[in-house]
Amino acid sequence: MRNKIHFYKRCLYLCVVMLATVSCNDWLDVEPKSQVKDKDLFSxxxxxxEALSGVYSIMTxxxxxxxxxxxxxxxxxxxxWDYQPMVYLDDKDYTYESIQTEIRIDSLWCGLYNAIANTNKLLGEIDAKKSLFTNPNYEVIKGExxxxxxxxxFDLLRLFGASYxxxxxxxxxxxxxxxxxxxxxxxxVAEIVDMVLVDLGNAAEYLKSDPIYTGKAIAETTDNGYLxxxxxxxxYYAVKGLMARAYLYKKDYQNAIRCAMEVIESGKFEWVKQSNLTNEKMADLSFSSEHLFALNVVTLESRxxxxxxxxxxxFALDESSLLDYYEGTQDYRYLYQFKSGTGLSAGMHYLKKYDQLSGDGSTVWxxxxxxxxxxxxxxxxxxxLAESRYHTSGDVLGALNEVRRHRGIGDLGTGDLENFNSLLVSEFRKEIIGEGQLFFCYKRLNMPTIKRTDADMTGxxxxxxxxPKDELQNPGWVNNR
Incomplete structure (x- = not known):
């Protein structure tokens, strides 16, 4: 019996005892801050x-x-980063066996499965309670x-599994x-990706009731503005974007193109305008109009x-590294998403996209x-789109240059395609610094080394x-290494 339950008990210990800020939901009882028991919560x-909100809360x-x-x-x-807190030095050297790094890894495992457990609890209750919902909340909540x-x-796979x-x-x-x-x-790996795509495909069908898809206007007075x-x-479109990401992972390029194009052609997400960046007190620092999916982190200012x-x-970069990211100083990301250190921090550059502004005095942010x-x-x-077209057919440069034009820099030429993977990483890393996607990009491409280190990543x-070591005690489990 121990083998059947130690997985959950261990995660409960890590998430509740060692990580006291786990969430507003307890691992087993799915209890929000109000301490409503799950049998009442789902009534x-x-x-x-509130239960769905709790899952997002865990993620933040x-x-x-x-x-x-x-x-x-x-x-x-x-x-x-050129500079990071001392507690990450072993991570930077990929010394996964160190105590601090092992704790971080175990916390990722347990935290993500904690969120999944809460999601499964909701899904296990919702169909029998369909009559409780006002349209289209049943479809939207189940889809989400x-x-x-x-x-x-999918992120657990990208962290702990082999790449496709x-x-x-x-x-x-x-x-x-x-x-x-x-x-x-x-x-x-293949089975997980397919199961991810099944869940996402089913989610997309339910989310055809999503106002972002139907175009239905939602006001504050509509169900307290819930949707x-x-x-x-x-x-809906974030799900399609995630499907594009998963199809690319399994090298199903045609379906990746199909899903990516559905998002692009929807017209629901607008490129940030330079005019919304130039006023330092009012700037859209994270380029929020372009977010398919973002978390609302209420403590982001203090972080x-x-x-x-x-x-x-x-976490910081020096000037030479920043220029290595952005080949031209006219790039919007270089101009508007970094700030320079002063005093003892002179010469260091800090990411600004998570800063919270107070407005310009006359207008609130x-x-x-x-x-x-x-x-x-x-x-x-x-x-x-560019990567999938590179492996099939279509205008590769057009897709890459569309991003560059909306970042204030010039077009790439055909000569730039000679080493496509390096080009793709170079373009991608400019865009998503500090967002956790670059490591996954290197991994998906199975690149032997990562820029700025000579570590033998694939070998x-x-x-x-x-x-986590305890999971290898489960019958039939094998080491992923």
């Missing part, structure tokens, strides 16, 4: 809304997307929950679809002050810009975080 539509924690899966551990593993389950499993390019038949992680103490078996602000939810300032906890932690962008759809299996 009303409001309870389902610092040990997940609130730091480690964006600018923290994944930024360090991708060699994005299915999408979250796919999203979270390395070995799609290699055992990776379990795909957990029920709220139960039973231990699920490891699935192969407003769809970019901070896994909305930006802690991690992107002159403190010992900061727009709500649409606040507290946004982007997890998927419009620009990624163009990079997916030493450094793209795969080691599975």
């Amino acid at each position: 009303s539509e409001t309870g389902f809304k 924690q610092e040990y997940l997307y609130g730091k480690e899966l964006t600018f923290g551990m994944l930024g360090v593993l991708a060699q994005e 929950a299915l999408a979250l389950r796919g999203f979270l499993h 390019a390395e070995d799609p038949a290699k055992k990776a992680i379990p795909y957990v679809t029920e709220y139960t103490p039973e231990v699920f078996p490891q699935k192969t 407003m602000n769809r970019q901070v939810h896994l909305n 930006a002050e802690t991690y992107f300032s002159g403190s010992n906890s900061a 727009p709500v649409a810009y606040r507290n946004k932690m982007p997890l998927m962008r419009l620009s990624e759809m163009y990079y997916i 030493l299996g450094l793209y795969k975080l080691p599975l």
